[in-house]
């Protein structure tokens with residue numbers, strides 16, 4: 001009965017006919033939809049089926065907002081001095097070094113200056129990949145400088161948050177930073193220069209408690225987790241179950257904590273229109 005059995009090992013893949021598809025596909029962990037990575041990237045790293053907004057780094061984010069993806073970085077050379085000489089499981093200095101190597105940045109923020117649809121703006125964006133986008137003394141100084149430069153030049157400031165909050169390894173220095181940035185933003189307000197805050201997934205802790213919620217407009221990305229304390233801490237404190245969607249952009253918009261929830265694809269256009277209205281000044285023709 002040899003014809004019932006498979007006698008050879010079966011089909012052998014021929015090396016010249018193997019197509020490498022690894023890395024070409026992206027699977028959404030929200031709806032399990034599988035899409036071409038190129039389509040996903042062309043869609044601003046948002047799922048083409050369920051619209052889940054994935055976290056993106058500052059480089060990708062800034063390229064989406066500035067005309068032709070061109071901007072100049074400012075204040076990128078400030079480094080922490082480890083003011084508390086802090087060690088938890090590892091020395092803080094070592095954590096900073098590792099994060100610098102991973103992201104190619106000195107700390108968790110980028111100040112970028114360039115044109116957005118023909119209008120000059122300064123954007124201060126947090127890098128989540130650098131110790132969770134946490135706000136220590138360097139982030140404080142850098143965002144403050146962005147506000148001071150916007151004030152001196154009379155151009156709008158946009159902050160983009162992606163952060164777990166204050167950096168615990170810098171303790172009080174992080175907390176003082178909240179005051180420092182808030183004071184600089186108050187001067188912008190006095191001078192009637194627009195400041196817009198974009199809150200992306202996640203924006204929590206001390207950043208929410210300071211500059212992220214101080215915008216003339218506070219805009220959330222769809223589905224972003226935005227809050228001060230985490231939901232588990234709140235549930236344990238108030239001993240109540242929280243409603244579904246609590247601390248997500250849409251819920252916060254409904255409760256009046258945000259002014260708008262804007263799709264990443266629409267963000268540049270939305271910011272431009274908002275600044276047209278807020279500044280009432282002409283700009284060069286819309287580039288894209």
Ligand SMILES: [Zn+2]
Nearest residue numbers: 028031047050
């Ligand atoms: Zn999806």
